[in-house]
Amino acid sequence: MPNMKRLLLLTLLLIALTTQSGEIDKSNQLEVNIIRVGPIFQIKMSYQAELNACNAFAFITDYDNMKKITGVKELKVSSRKGNKVRVERVVEERVLGFPIVLFSQEEYTEVSLQKLSFEQTQGDAKFYRGSWSLTPLENRIKFEYESQFELDSYIPNVVINYFIKNSIQSRFEQMVQLTKYVETHPYPACQ
Numbered sequence: 001m002p003n004m005k006r007l008l009l010l011t012l013l014l015i016a017l018t019t020q021s022g023e024i025d026k027s028n029q030l031e032v033n034i035i036r037v038g039p040i041f042q043i044k045m046s047y048q049a050e051l052n053a054c055n056a057f058a059f060i061t062d063y064d065n066m067k068k069i070t071g072v073k074e075l076k077v078s079s080r081k082g083n084k085v086r087v088e089r090v091v092e093e094r095v096l097g098f099p100i101v102l103f104s105q106e107e108y109t110e111v112s113l114q115k116l117s118f119e120q121t122q123g124d125a126k127f128y129r130g131s132w133s134l135t136p137l138e139n140r141i142k143f144e145y146e147s148q149f150e151l152d153s154y155i156p157n158v159v160i161n162y163f164i165k166n167s168i169q170s171r172f173e174q175m176v177q178l179t180k181y182v183e184t185h186p187y188p189a190c191q
Contacts, residue, residue: 028180041164045146049141049143049176057116058182085108086106087107106118131147
């Protein structure tokens with residue numbers, strides 16, 4: 001009987017924690033939409049954070065900060081000229097226990113304090129391009145991400161589908177958590 005009470009208490013605690021974490025996610029209004037049209041994937045994501053415009057732009061242009069995202073094994077800023085930044089990234093995914101390593105070199109263009117566009121210049125995808133937009137709201141910033149990509153045909157569909165299903169949502173959730181850190185620890189240049 002005492003074991004049954006412990007099991008019931010543990011179950012109720014897990015339900016409460018799950019409900020609480022769900023409420024946290026809703027406060028940021030994270031939305032991720034993934035559409036596949038033939039071999040091309042289109043991703044649209046948005047969420048909100050209690051940041052000012054300076055901290056939001058500093059966050060999306062803090063390229064080194066993306067090393068904290070699961071799967072990013074290497075990341076370096078290889079050049080910076082004016083409003084153009086070249087970033088090299090190596091991502092490792094594990095599918096059915098096997099490592100899949102993907103390389104990309106992207107050029108980011110810091111268009112304005114509210115827009116950042118990017119395009120792969122080299123890498124394992126046939127193409128990868130997109131943008132980040134920041135929209136000021138009352139006491140918040142809305143982050144919007146859009147991208148299109150097509151992976152090379154040497155990557156089996158089962159691997160592509162696994163990556164899309166299991167990794168993309170998780171990575172955006174991690175970005176939301178990194179943004180929450182900035183809410184309480186603003187960038188020095190923005191204080």
